[in-house]
Structure formats: structure tokens, C-alpha cells
Amino acid sequence: MKINFTSLSSIIIISSLLGLLINYINPKGIPFIKEERHLNFVEDSTTSYITNEITVNNDKNPDEVFDEAKAITLKQAYSLYNQNALFIDARDYVEYEIGHIKNAVSLPFNDFDEYKTILDTIPKTIPIVAYCDGKDCDLSILLGDKLFESGYREVYIFFGGWIDWQMANYPFEGEDE
Amino acid sequence: MIGRWQIILLKVKMNNFLSNKYLLFLFRIILGFVFIYAGIIKIADPAGFSDAINNYKLLPLSFVNFFAITLPWIEVVAGLFLLFGISVKENSFIIAVMLVVFIFAIAISLGRGLNIDCGCFGTSSGTKVGIIKLIENIILLTFALLLTKFNSFYLSITSHNDNS
Numbered sequence: 001m002k003i004n005f006t007s008l009s010s011i012i013i014i015s016s017l018l019g020l021l022i023n024y025i026n027p028k029g030i031p032f033i034k035e036e037r038h039l040n041f042v043e044d045s046t047t048s049y050i051t052n053e054i055t056v057n058n059d060k061n062p063d064e065v066f067d068e069a070k071a072i073t074l075k076q077a078y079s080l081y082n083q084n085a086l087f088i089d090a091r092d093y094v095e096y097e098i099g100h101i102k103n104a105v106s107l108p109f110n111d112f113d114e115y116k117t118i119l120d121t122i123p124k125t126i127p128i129v130a131y132c133d134g135k136d137c138d139l140s141i142l143l144g145d146k147l148f149e150s151g152y153r154e155v156y157i158f159f160g161g162w163i164d165w166q167m168a169n170y171p172f173e174g175e176d177e
Numbered sequence: 178m179i180g181r182w183q184i185i186l187l188k189v190k191m192n193n194f195l196s197n198k199y200l201l202f203l204f205r206i207i208l209g210f211v212f213i214y215a216g217i218i219k220i221a222d223p224a225g226f227s228d229a230i231n232n233y234k235l236l237p238l239s240f241v242n243f244f245a246i247t248l249p250w251i252e253v254v255a256g257l258f259l260l261f262g263i264s265v266k267e268n269s270f271i272i273a274v275m276l277v278v279f280i281f282a283i284a285i286s287l288g289r290g291l292n293i294d295c296g297c298f299g300t301s302s303g304t305k306v307g308i309i310k311l312i313e314n315i316i317l318l319t320f321a322l323l324l325t326k327f328n329s330f331y332l333s334i335t336s337h338n339d340n341s
Contacts, residue, residue, distance in 0.1 A: 019250035
């Protein structure tokens with residue numbers, strides 16, 4: 001008995017239509033065309049951010065800082081590091097143990113629910129930098145967005161991540177030392 | 178010449194073993210449940226699955242959501258049909274094609290060294306793409322291809338005959 005391609009196509013078409021229909025009426029449904037997550041970099045051109053310096057301003061109104069998590073470059077990340085911003089490692093704990101940015105805290109995005117209690121100890125006003133491996137990994141963005149949703153007002157995404165940090169030979173700790 | 182006969186005999190034995198209706202039934206049930214489960218989990222979190230597909234960086238952004246919306250339903254429907262023994266050949270073929278796509282996606286990501294969530298059973302399970310995922314998919318693909326080749330009527334609700 002040969003494969004019946006008519007019934008094969010009907011199965012595919014009917015299930016696809018079913019999916020589209022249910023997605024349409026589902027409140028959790030997604031748009032037909034995915035919207036790109038535009039990473040907005042913290043601007044260097046504005047006076048306060050000149051020469052890649054970001055100044056952590058401690059007495060600002062927490063509501064007017066950011067409207068979303070913002071991306072930063074390696075230099076900006078280093079500048080924040082020197083101003084004692086809290087770095088959060090979005091990778092798996094094993095990778096964190098092997099090596100991470102000095103003083104970074106581990107919060108694996110893939111096990112967010114398991115590890116999120118750590119956030120109870122971190123005040124919402126503190127500047128936070130989320131990072132993961134590097135440009136090929138999205139965990140830093142996902143974690144950054146999630147932290148922003150959880151109420152952190154000043155969230156940075158260090159997209160260059162662990163790879164860039166290591167290459168620049170900035171302070172790190174872990175088994176690699 | 179003896180060698181050739183032995184090979185033919187071995188092939189016949191192998192075919193007989195693989196076309197055993199209970200074995201095929203077992204494959205059918207396993208594939209059915211795996212795909213129903215995988216599909217339902219993805220349907221429950223469309224946004225998560227859409228991100229998971231996007232992480233593979235294999236599809237243009239405008240196609241990502243179309244697959245995120247339709248693929249889980251094809252999985253569930255094909256899985257249900259397999260479970261009940263409806264159009265087993267066709268549904269195993271659909272599943273085999275999906276598995277081939279998954280295997281390629283995982284293999285390419287491994288080759289590119291992407292450290293991403295597999296998205297195979299939703300995003301919260303946290304399984305990463307890796308060799309084990311690849312092997313799992315290849316085993317499932319073997320089941321699907323055997324079912325496409327031999328069909329399985331055992332305990333099927335459309336019950337043609339019970340001999341096959």
C-alpha cells in the first residue's frame with residue numbers, strides 16, 4: 001500500500017488551519033509575523049554617556065530610568081563593573097562554575113523558576129547587567145527582559161558576554177583561573 | 178555464494194522481526210504519545226516555542242511564528258492518529274519528515290556551537306541541543322520509517338484486518 005498523499009496533505013492542512021484558528025482566539029496567541037526584539041543600545045552620544053562611560057546615578061527617580069532592558073558594549077559593561085553594578089550570569093550553573101565575570105551572580109534562565117528566589121535578596125533599584133556566552137546566545141536578552149518585567153528598573157544586556165569579557169582579560173573567577 | 182544466501186536469509190529474518198505487529202504497535206504508541214506530549218506542551222506556550230525556533234537562527238523571522246503556530250498542531254494530530262491507528266502510513270511519514278527537519282536543525286546548531294534550548298518539549302524543560310537529543314530523534318525517526326514501510330493495523334479503530 002502506497003502513501004496516500006491526498007490524505008497526507010489534508011492532515012497537514014487541517015491541523016495547520018486548526019492551529020491558526022485556535023491561535024487567533026487564544027488570548028495567549030502570538031502574531032502571525034514575529035516582531036523582532038530590537039536591542040536598543042545605551043547611547044554614547046548623549047552628554048552623560050560620553051566616551052563609553054555610563055554613570056550610575058543613585059538618586060534618580062526609579063520610574064523614569066528605562067522603558068526596557070538596554071544593550072551595552074564591552075566598554076560600557078566594564079565601566080558599570082567598576083561602578084559595582086550587579087552582573088547576572090544567565091547561563092547554566094555548570095558553565096557559571098567553570099568561569100564567570102568576577103562577583104557575578106548565577107541565575108540560569110533555563111531554570112529561572114528554580115533559581116528566582118535569589119532575586120528576593122537583590123533590591124529593585126540596583127543596576128543589573130545580564131550576560132551569557134556571547135553574540136550567539138539569547139539568554140542574556142531573555143533574562144534581561146524577564147528581570148525588567150520583574151520590576152528591576154535599570155537592566156542592561158551585555159550582549160558580548162563571557163567570550164568578549166574573557167578576551168578583554170577583565171576580572172573573572174572560576175576554575176579557569 | 179553461501180555468503181549471499183546468508184545475507185538474504187538475514188534480511189528476511191530481520192524483515193519478519195521488524196514487521197512484527199506487536200513491535201510495530203509498540204512503536205506506534207511510543208511515537209503517538211511522544212508527539213502528542215511534545216505538541217501539547219508547545220501549544221500551551223506559543224510565545225516560548227516561537228522564541229525557541231528563533232534561537233536556532235535557521236528561519237527568516239517572518240516565517241518563525243507560522244511554524245510556531247502550526248507545527249505543534251500537526252504533531253498532536255499526527256500523534257493522535259497514530260495512537261488510534263488512523264492512516265498510520267501517512268502520519269508516520271509526516272512525523273518522519275518533521276524528525277528529519279529536527280535532526281538537521283539540531284545537527285546544524287551543534288556544528289555552529291549554539292548554546293540554545295532545544296524547544297523539543299517546550300522551553301521550560303530546559304533541555305539543550307546536544308548529541309543525546311540527536312540520538313533520541315534518530316531512534317524516533319527509525320520507528321517512524323518502519324511504520325511508514327510496514328504500516329500497523331493492530332488495535333486500530335478503523336480496524337482493517339488484524340493480520341498485518
